[in-house]
Amino acid sequence: MKRRIQSVLATTLLFSLLGSSSFAMAQDTAQQNLKAPPESASKKAILQQNTDFFYDHITLQSSMSYAYSDQNTINLNGFLALGAIFLGNINVSKVKSSIFTFTESAYVPLGRRLQLVLNVPLVYRQSTYEIGGAGYASNQYSEATVTSGGPRLGDISFGAYYNLLQEDKNWPTLTASLLLTAPSGINPYGIKVYQPDPNNTNLQVPTKLPTGNGVWTITPGISFVSTSDPAIFFGSANYYYNLQHSFPDISTAEGVVQPGQVRLGNAFQFSMGVAYALNDRLSVSTSFADRLQQQTSIRTEGGAWTPIIGSGANVGVANLGLTYAFTPTSSLIMNLGIGLTSSAPNFQLTATIPYNL
Secondary structure (H helix, E strand, O other), X not given: XXXXXXXXXXXXXXXXXXXXXXXXXXXXXXXXXXXXXXXXXXXXXXXXXXXXXXOOOXXXXXXXXXXXXXXXXXXXXXXXXXXXXXXXXXXXXXXXXXXXXXXXXXXXXXXXXXXXXXXXXXXXXXXXXXXXXXXXXXXXXXXXXXXXXXXXXXOOEEEEEEEEEOOOOOOOEEEEEEEEEOOOOOXXXXXXXXXXXXXXXXXXXXXXXXXXXXXXXXXXXXXXXXXXXXXXXXXXXXXXEEOOEEEOOOOOOOOOOOXXXXXXXXEEEEEEEEEEEOOOOEEEEEEEEEEEEOOOEEEEOOOOOEEOOOOOEEEEEEEEEEEEEXXXXXXXXXXXXXXXXXXXXXXXXXXXXXXXX
């Protein structure tokens, strides 16, 4: 009887061990078959904005931006007495500018690391010039508005992004870029100025507004993205190298044709920021961007290079962004840029919609 009881207990223990082992094996198999949760659509949208996300298919992106700026200039005709009292006439002029830009972009992947890009902008500009009358009479203001004559083609750019390094625990994602911008827009050189008000010789306005820089530009750059859930840190640095170019006319005087060369000032731009994915669809971001522009120089045929005073600039902008992902393949990206320096626009509002084909 004792041996029978021992045999029953041994058999029960064996089946228990076999059952536990089978359950553990089944659990391991189930865990192996489980897939990692998909990356949130809002996080993908953040990565798309910072060249850290390479599309699997050809992707189109539509972008619309509006930038507004106004600049006041004080003209003094007189002298300063006793170091503090100005004796003479003071005249204040103002330029109010609005720029609408619609850009259609196409991204074409060539493998997992290389992606080609093409940007085609349409630009509409409007500027209003205000200035006091002859003799710096502040009570006799004149005003004139000039436009680009409807939406015009801007400077087309094309190039590539290459993924140098994928993010791990020690390094962020690094992406190199190289873009070439063609002078396909209306260039600003040789545009004539005229006097729209015969009673006000102070008011001189251009006959049209440019939509491009007029020169070829090579732009190498690098960007990084580092994830620390729920925050995503990003930044970039770009250098704009403008090629020297000759024009059949660089004079602004009516009836005068003056061939010459233009050396547009090169520029360096950097940006840095942080974004937060609030949920699967919504994310917010904040960033700072600054562009340092060198002076532009021109020269007539056989003449010496002459710098254009005031053509250098420091364009600092603070950005606030919001992204909403409609589906895993489409999203709306809103960005408000607020100018921090006198060379920057007062504000710029941009809406971007990428769509994966």
